[in-house]
Amino acid sequence: MARAPTPRTRIKRGATRARYEAEVIRSILRAGLYCHVGVVHDGHPAVIPTAYALVDDALCIHGSTANRVMREVRDGAEACVAVTLLDGLVLARSAFHHSVNYRSVVLYGRAIEVTAADEKILALNALVDHMVPGRSAGVRPPSHEELLRTMVLRIPLDEASAKVRGGPPVDEEEDYALDVWAGEIPLRTVAGAPVSDPRTSSAVPEEVVSRYHRLR
């Protein structure tokens, strides 16, 4: 289902690449591993990379209760969250039409702090499971003190838009006659063999093996 874009999420540049369907937005957010969170901090822009997870209809981020950007967002500052997946380099015949193939989401919103211990644990488990589905069930859960030191924020997916570009370059018609190779260099993120911590004697668990043989 497509949500109507707001004046802010309505994409003006490259409008043909804009996507507003909730399923497109969610699939990009499921595929990404980290986001960039932008806020206005003392009148200045600040951008930090951080992990995230989807919990119901919200994007959850977490951080130390001492983190300045997190505190700003917790205290009501609006956030702009970007998730970008680079799918390829697009090499055109002209310098001007060089581009990239990508899937990206931009989300605007104000956060709701998750304070109830059970909801907080749910969100923190989702953050671990976003890295490796199923992992949270097998690790030591957060202690009371760890919960107190961790801030969890939910940003509703209400005001989000996606942009997707795929396919070959689009050159000026007269440039197709040039003897210049053009095309796409597909890019993807792949996992290497898991590196066991020197102090672990446990075997690499099945969920790690299965997930990281087919990343993205």
Added chain:
Amino acid sequence: MARAPTPRTRIKRGATRARYEAEVIRSILRAGLYCHVGVVHDGHPAVIPTAYALVDDALCIHGSTANRVMREVRDGAEACVAVTLLDGLVLARSAFHHSVNYRSVVLYGRAIEVTAADEKILALNALVDHMVPGRSAGVRPPSHEELLRTMVLRIPLDEASAKVRGGPPVDEEEDYALDVWAGEIPLRTVAGAPVSDPRTSSAVPEEVVSRYHRLR
């Protein structure tokens, strides 16, 4: 050479991961393929992903003269630029100590617009060559009209910091006794075989083949 951090670039969270050496910052910027630019737009945060290149002591970005974020930066708004390279997932014995290995740079600055045609072409070539070194020499250069439609901004690398995390998880001492596998899942970006544009009959050039057999 390390540049002294400003109050803003001095890293407070995870200070042991902070790096201020110009060479570390430049090497991360050389390895990245795109950045996220944050600005304050009408009092709200806005973050956009975009390509960049290093030209001398500045990070260059480009965009349509109609792009709102680019115009904001051109007109004097401060920018916060983040480049993040995800090197691995760090799976700890406790949910709390899950982390990621990464190299990241955050740069604050105000842009200088590049307006002279020759400098503009130099920066636009650098943007193409950042994708594929040497490519700009073989493609059709920007026309006069394309130059007019493209805005090029230089953001000096004066106020930048890096953060780097590598290695295994760091767990609470008592958790090392748990029978939970811990370790790192290394991640990297790899290129697939170049996909020729259906309308090209030229061979894949050597610079594409050589560059993308050893990405990052």
